[in-house]
Each structure stands twice: as C-alpha cells, then as structure tokens.
Amino acid sequence: TLQHAIAIEPRKGLQAQLAVIDRVLALDPTLPRLGMVARTRRARLLLSAVVARTSECAPAVPEVTRLRQEAARGGRRAADAARAERELTLAADLWSAAAACHGEDVESRAIAEILERLGTVSAQR
Numbered sequence: 540t541l542q543h544a545i546a547i548e549p550r551k552g553l554q555a556q557l558a559v560i561d562r563v564l565a566l567d568p569t570l571p572r573l574g575m576v577a578r579t580r581r582a583r584l585l586l587s588a589v590v591a592r593t594s595e596c597a598p599a600v601p602e603v604t605r606l607r608q609e610a611a612r613g614g615r616r617a618a619d620a621a622r623a624e625r626e627l628t629l630a631a632d633l634w635s636a637a638a639a640c641h642g643e644d645v646e647s648r649a650i651a652e653i654l655e656r657l658g659t660v661s662a663q664r
Contacts, residue, residue: 555645562649568623569657575620582623585653586610586630592646593637606633627657 545553564570566588568581590610597603610629613622631654634640641647 558645559648559652562645563652566649567653567656568627575623579619579623579626582626582630583613585650586613586626586633588646589630589633589650592650593633593640596640596642597637600637600639602636603633606636630654631657 542557545557566581566585568578568585570581573581587610590607593603593607606629610626610633613626613629630650634650634654641651
C-alpha cells in the first residue's frame with residue numbers, strides 16, 4: 540500500500556518510511572512463518588548490522604568494544620533457539636551501550652524498531 544501511495548505521490552517522508560519498513564522486514568527475526576534456520580540467520584544479521592553501525596560511531600567506547608569482540612567470537616554454530624536468543628540479547632546490549640549511534644538514518648531506525656518491538660531496549664529516538 541505504501542509503495543502504491545509513493546507511486547501516486549512521491550513524498551520524501553513516505554520514501555524514508557518505506558526504506559525503514561523494507562529494512563525491518565529484511566532483518567526482523569520474529570516475522571510469522573519463519574523457520575528456526577531463518578530466525579537464527581536473521582538474529583545473526585541483526586547482530587551484524589548493530590556491530591557495523593556501532594563501529595562507525597562508537598569505536599573507542601570500552602563497553603562497545605567488548606561487546607563487539609563478544610559478537611565476533613560468536614562464530615557460526617548450529618541454528619538453534621538458544622543461539623538466536625544470545626545474539627538478540629547481545630545486539631540489544633551493544634545497541635544500548637552505543638547511544639551515540641542512535642541516529643535518524645534508515646539503518647538506525649530499523650535496528651531501533653526491531654529491538655524495541657522485541658522489548659530488549661527502550662525507545663531512544
């Protein structure tokens with residue numbers, strides 16, 4: 540519906556909203572009808588997005604550095620619910636520790652939206 544509205548009347552605000560929605564849909568591990576492998580892969584993608592975003596804006600914060608190192612050690616293990624939960628918790632902890640990274644760009648808004656929906660961090664927009 541939003542894509543159709545943009546095609547009729549392209550407004551910058553709607554285009555930005557659609558970009559955030561598209562990114563949320565690509566990362567959100569809680570979407571209905573996702574299997575365990577897809578959920579685990581998306582949890583890892585979300586964690587990777589948080590790691591990438593925080594490396595740009597909080598490179599010297601000790602807690603952020605420690606959490607990024609912990610994320611790097613996670614490696615590739617079997618797809619299971621416990622792993623997905625650990626990665627989501629780590630993503631939330633890292634995002635919370637890197638408050639300077641909470642911007643208005645598409646990536647930051649999508650990450651914040653997903654983590655807020657999961658109830659792992661408070662809204663900081």
